Amino acid sequence: MRKILFALLVLGLIASSCGSKKKAARKRDAKKHRTVRVDPKHERKQDENTGKRDNKAKNGRFNPMTISSTEEYIEIFAPIAQDEMREFGIPASITLAQGILESGSGRGGLTLKTNNHFGIKCHRGWTGGTAYHDDDEKGECFRKYDHPMTSYRDHSLFLTSRSRYASLFDLREDDYEGWAKGLRKAGYATDRRYPQKLIALIERYHLYEYDEQVLSASGRKKRHQNKREKTHIVRRGDTLYSISKRYNTTVESLKRTNRLRSNTIAVGQELKIR
Structure with a gap:
């Protein structure tokens, strides 16, 4: 009888030991593979949040303006x-009128999604943002811009960097x-009534008053009234x-007329032309 009890006790101990080892092994396996088992719902939620962050990062610099009227736009x-106008010599009245007309006073569909206030198309060599x-x-x-102010600067650069608009800068700024x-x-717009609209x-809206303010403050208005005197204000x-x-004319002629010792000129400098 004692031998039978002893044998049962030994078998019980062996079974208990094996069970503990199996449980320990399962725990180790579960711990080992815990990082690769993901709840599908949680995974989808993470993907959605990541997508939102990516969109926010991509559009974080895009700053459209909410404008309620033409008067507010001005x-x-x-x-x-x-x-x-001070830096490039383009009448402020023209720039404002073009901005109002091309952007619908900042409320047009294209302007709201691009900050493009002048309807400037991509053209060859453009490397900035785009929209169709x-x-x-x-x-x-x-062209698409981060901010409307960038659109205004690009408008100035667009007009001053293309030879087909060069003759405009021979006109008085008022x-x-x-x-x-x-x-x-020069081909800025295809609408035949574009000049009349501007x-x-x-x-x-008396936009010409903004031209007068710039010219009066800089003393350039008086010079513009003398049509016989041909001068050029250096622009960027x-x-x-x-x-x-x-x-x-020639570079040497410009240097002689203006008593220049080198080819260096500065923005805002007045050069006489002969």
């Missing part, structure tokens, strides 16, 4: 247009009628060579 962008919009043709490529007609003639906006990007080509 109030916001008139100082910017005047700054561009139906215009003269379906699905045309337009000659908004000449600028409006010149833009259409002029109407300038006169309706100008060189003596580019100026000489614009006025059909």
